Structures are given as C-alpha cells and as structure tokens.
Amino acid sequence: MSLSRSPSLALMGLGIRNQWAYLKTFILRNLFLIVILYVFASLWKKVYADRFEIAGFDLCRMVWYLVVTEAVIFGKSELWPTVQREVKDGTVAYGLVRPLPYPRIVMMRFLGEGALRLLPVIILGSLTARLTAGGFPSGVAGMASGLLLSAGALVLMAQMEMLVGLAAFVMEDVTPLYWILQKIIFIFGGLYFPLDLYPARFAAVLKVLPFAHVAHWPGTVTVMNGALFLRAAGGQVFWGVVLGLIILTVYRGSIRRIEVQGG
C-alpha cells in the first residue's frame, strides 16, 4: 500500500497506463512485420533452392539481413506527419520560445519512441528468422555493431523525415515525397536486399549515399560479424552532420519566412 503512494512509482504507473492504449496497435504492427518477414523468407527460400550463395550472402544471412533492416523501419514511429501538421498550423513558430530548437525537440521524442520500440521488433524478427532460415549467422561482434548501427540508422531516418516534413513550408501535401523517400530506401538503400546484388559500379555509388546508411550498412555489417564496422559508422557520422546542417539551414530560412509574414 505504501509503495503505491510513492510519487515516482505513481508516475511510472501512469506512463505504463498511457502506453496501454497503444499496446494493441503495437501488437498488430508487429504481426504485420512477421507476415512481411515470412513472405520474404519464403521468397528467398525459393530463390536459393538451386544455389548456395548470392553476392556473398547465403540464405541464412539474407534473411537475417532483412531482420536488421526491417527492424529500423518497423521500429520507428513516423515523424514527418507531425512536422507537416505543425508547420501547417503554426506550432513550429511556438518552438521559437522554447530553449531547444524545434527540430531537435521533435527528433528527440522520435528517437525515444524508436528506442523503446526497437527491442520487441528485434526479438520478434529474430524469432521469425530463426524459424524460417536458421540461427543468427554472426557472433557478439555482429550483434553489437548491429545495435549501434541501427541506432545510427534511426537518427538518419529522423533527419530525413524531418526534411520531408519541413517541405510542408513550400508544398501543399508532402505525403508523396515520403512515399518516394521510403521506396528509395527500400530499393536503393538496400532495405529489401543488399546493394551487392546490383552491378558492381552501380552498387559502389549507392553505397556512398545516405540511404545506404539506413539499411544496407547496418544489415551487412551485422550478418558479416562486424566486418567494415568503422566504414559504416564513419559514413553514418558524416551523413548525420551533413543532414543536420541542411536541416538547420532549411529550418532557419523557413522560420524567417514566418516572421516576415507576420506570423
């Protein structure tokens, strides 16, 4: 009885209860993840029926690669609709009176949610892969680098979605923009398959782009047991800084426009 009067426990209880409502949505989304992984595992099984290796990946690695890349996409919440809405209704301008710049506030919230949701997604994904294609193909090094790079991928994703959302300053509806970003990551970022499946020259170009650092690099490094970790992490840091600067420039420029309009 005395325990339940503790203010911090009460707060925690409230937090959990607040999440309770989302639990159902959460379970269903993860159910969908399992379906997708199952479909892809079936697809790869058929592809691998008459061969052992494709571009250095065997069946087991291929499926686990997908677990890593899908984890980020399924684990994250969507940031751009919030930004789009708040750009349209002018909430962005209120951000000016807060001590932190608006983009950072929104992205921090997004990363917090993402971190919380990543774990169950990874567990469910791993179970599905284990059942369809076999055990984890790497060791501790692969696992550790996978977690680190997934976190980095989450940050890059937040930044790219922020830019999509900020486009609402000049566009009526940014939804099509997000579709395209999403599909670029799916196909040219390596979400569905490692970029090594493309012809070598083309793959080399794609691997340098920010999209590859959201999917291809975390996936490959994880299933190749940490090989090329520094290359991947360095790329993430580089793109993180570049995207951060772009966001800052775009945000400052757009906010000035609000002020000019007398908002």
Added chain:
Amino acid sequence: MKTVRMLAAYFKFNLSSGMAYRASFLMQVFGMALNNAMFIVFWRVLYDHAGDLGGWGFNDVMFLWALVAAVYGLGQIFAGNIPHLSAIIVSGDLDVYLTQPRPVALNAACSRMAVAGWGDILYGIIVYAFTQPLKPGPMLLFLLLSILGAIAMAAARLIFHSLSFWLHNAEGLVFTLDEMLLSFTLYPPTLFPPPVRALLTFAVPSALVAWIPAELFRSFSAGKMLLLLAADTVLVLAAFGIFQLGLRRYSSGNRMGARI
C-alpha cells in the same frame, strides 16, 4: 438504375473536386506511379540472381503487379471511402448515408475518391504495355480481370471494415487485414506451402483478387473463369450481408458511446 446514376454522379463530382487542386492531383498521381515503379527494380534484380520461382518468371510477376495496381487503383477511384469505413463506423458517422434513399454500403464506400488511385492505374497500364502482349484479346481479358479483382477486393475490405460494428477498437486489426490482403497479392503463390495458400484463398482472399486471375491470364479456361465469377459473387453477397447485419449494431449518436 438510380444507384448507378448516383455512382456516376459521385465519380464526376469527386473527379472535378480532385482536379480543383491540380498541383496536388498531379503530384499524387505521378508520385504513386513512381512509387510503384521502384518495385520493378526489385524484381529485376531478384530475377537476375534467380531462375523462375515455381514456374513464375519475371513477366508473370509483372503481370501480377500490373493487375494488382489496376485492381487497387480502380478500388481507390470508385470506392475510395472504403479505407475510412472502419473509422466512420466507430465514430458513428454513417448517419448521412442512412438518411439517403440508397444502399448504405455502396453509398458510403463510393462517396469519396482517392486520387492517387489514378497513379496506380497509370502504372498498371504502363507495366502491362511493356511486359504483356498488346493484342486485343489479352488486353480485353486484362481489363475484365482488373474489374473482377477490384470488385472482389472491395468486397473483402468491406467485410474487414464491417468488423468495426462488433469490435470497437478494431481499426488496427482492419488495417492489418487490408495490408495483408494487398501484400500477398503481389507475390507468386508458388512461394507458399499449400496450407498458407489455402488460408490466403479463404480467409484473406488474395487468391481471388490476383492469383487466380493471373493464372487465368496465362492459360484461360472457361471452367475456371466461371468458378471465379461464382466465388466473386459469393464474396460480394457475403460482404453486403455482413454489412447489413452490422448496421443493426450500429450506434450512431454524437459519439453517444464515448460520452457515457
């Protein structure tokens, strides 16, 4: 007849209002077409590294994509309100349709058009044109199968959304079923073991929407066609029946349920 005229009126009405925001309209149409086009790259790359998948070659999969794009696009254009039905039922906003002298399910489903559907159709036609025979026979069959598929898909989704009459927090479930129906239609059925295929024929009718039509396109047989027609009819009747049954449980009200 009056119902047909209503559907035609909705179509004209929504099209002209969609066109009113021309920039947004074009953006959505071409955005959607481009969006879909990305997947061609996926399949091309996959088939560069694989043989045929249980008898389904690249062109067969492309037909599946052309068909599903057309099916989905037709649904978005003519019954663009279906994705919102669950929310409409839960919040008690069917009232307007109930006070009008037309079939409620049709009236509610068809009153809106999702203009991005035009992008799907455009994409479907382009994929068809590049990968399939451009002879009148097959083209006519493609058209027919697209329409049948669209009807089957709309009926299946109507059933999913009708679940909201009984389960009040079903929006997540309905969304997942919708997505599953669509996701499975885009892959050749030969990927899956027979029990899963059975499930995808009867529970989530991906087979009715796309797989069986695609097989019919490859090798047409009148018997199979009749079977498909019969199955579609059953599905449509079941959809209207279930919706009608659900209406009895409909609690309208200015959010009466929530206010108590």
Added chain:
Amino acid sequence: METVIRTAGLQKSFRSRVKNPGLKASVRTLLRPQWKETEAVSNLGLEVERGDMLALIGPNGAGKSTTIKMLTGILYPDSGEIDVLGLNPHTDRKRLAYKIGTVFGQKSQLWFHLPPADTFNLLGTIYGIPRREAEKRIAYLSEAFEITDFMDVPTRKLSLGQRIRCEIAAGLIHEPEILFLDEPSIGLDVVAKKRLRELIRRINEDSGVTVFLTSHDAGDIESLGRRAVVIDEGRTVWEGTVKDLKYSLLNTRIIDVKFAEPGPCVPAMEGVTVLKEREWSLKLEVNLDSIDTASVINTITGSHPVADITVAATPLEDIIARIYNGELKGGAL
C-alpha cells in the same frame, strides 16, 4: 388530422465498457470486461400530426438525438413500435428517406471544400430527381433561404449561420413531408438564431411541412414549437402546448420594482416570495394561486414611491430547469 409520427413503448439502450481508473483496473478490464447498460430512451410514446411543429426538449444526454435517429431509420430500437408516414423506418428505410428530410446541427452533409451548389446537385441525383426539376427546386430554395449569394462559395468559407441555412435547404431538396432538425441552432449567435427560427417557422407555415426538432435551447422552443415534449433520461416528463408550458403550467409571475427613494421593507404577503432585495430595487415571485398580481402591485405602490415596475412570466428556461429537477409534473402525465 392525420397522425404522421407515432411511437409506442420505444426502447433503446447502449452498452458501454466500464473502466475504472488505475492500472490494476485496466488489466482487469482487459481480462474480463464489465459492461454497463445505459437506457437512452425508455418507454417513449409520441404522436405528431401533419403540419404540426413539435419541439423535443431535454438536457444533453436526455435521449433527444437517439429518438430522432430511431425515427429516421439510423438506429435500430431495442423494442417498441415506430410508424412514420405509415412506414417502419427500419424495414422501409429507403422509401421513408424520400419522404423525410434530416438535418443534424453537429454533422454536416455539405462537402466541406465545395460550394453548396455542388452538394445540392449531387443530392438531386442521389434522390433521383430529374435534372430540370432539381434545378427549379434549387433555385426556389436558394431564394427562399437567402443563400443565393454564396451558393458558389466553398462551404468551409461560410459562417455557421450561413452553413446551417444551406444544410436545411439541402434537407428540403426532395420536398419531404417531414423535416427532422437535430439541434439546428447549436453554436449560433443571437442574430443568426433569430433568423433561423423565422426561416423554420416560414417553412412550416408556407409549405405545410411537418417539423420535428430537438433542442436544449429554451429560445428555440419559445419561438418555434407549437407543441413541446420534455424528456429526461429517456422518459417523457412533460408534454403539451408551449403556451401551456409558459402560462398555465407555472402559475407565477416575476415582479421587478425600482424605487424612487431608497427603500424600506415591504409588508409580507401571502404567496409572495422575495427573490432579491436591494436599497433601490426589489424582485418578487408571485404565486397566482394565492394572490393576484394587481393586489401585490397595489400594496407596493401604496407603501412606497415607485419609479418603475415590470411584470413578467417566469422565463421558459427556468420552467424547463424545474421540470428536469423533478419539481414539476405536467398535467399530461
């Protein structure tokens, strides 16, 4: 007179999940949901004659909307009989829809981004009205409702008062015999309300459309309803004419006195209650069963110099509030 709406023993309850506060309770609800039945409408009987104007009055949650929705075929009653224009709203929903018009103040049937003219034309098609006839009807309505000027302005740019006039016009496109109005005046300012009431009265008088309206605004009833039914918690608590409601149901008058000189006390009288007493003014309630207004006024003017006197019937709002509180029972019950 022909009865156009008749209900008997109408019953409708809603089931809602009970959720107590607290995490433990949340878990319990998830495992074993508890349900609570709320009777929205209970044993309701109504009768409305053709050409009449009936106001259904009650506080929020009294069951007004539920009743109107059962009459229009939107909700299924749990039990009881409904007869509207000789039809059962649920088995004959479509046939009835041609004969009734419905306007919900809280739910728009106009397309938000499009001008009313577009919605009107679309409704014409939905109700299967031949094109030329629909055009004539729309022209007539837009003139009668004074909405011609903004027929081509997107609905989202209209004021609430303009919008509700368009909503009602939209409800009349197919020339219904009965017009159902659910909270038509909700959210309107005083001027717009007055205009709307005049309009509704004119529709009723000029074209003989039976009007069935719900409201929780006493002003609506005072100026609109010829007959009123007061319901609370799904039950009829009073019914009769609005005149009855105002003048005979409550035998009281309110007298406001302004004195010419700072006031003394007024002699106590049988049947007179002092509501408010100030140095320069006095407010009294007079019960006409015990004493008449004239003698009260005489007593006051006789005892002290008076500058001004006003006599008024008790405001309808107060009367209705008292009915809700169970202080009054109507003669009809």
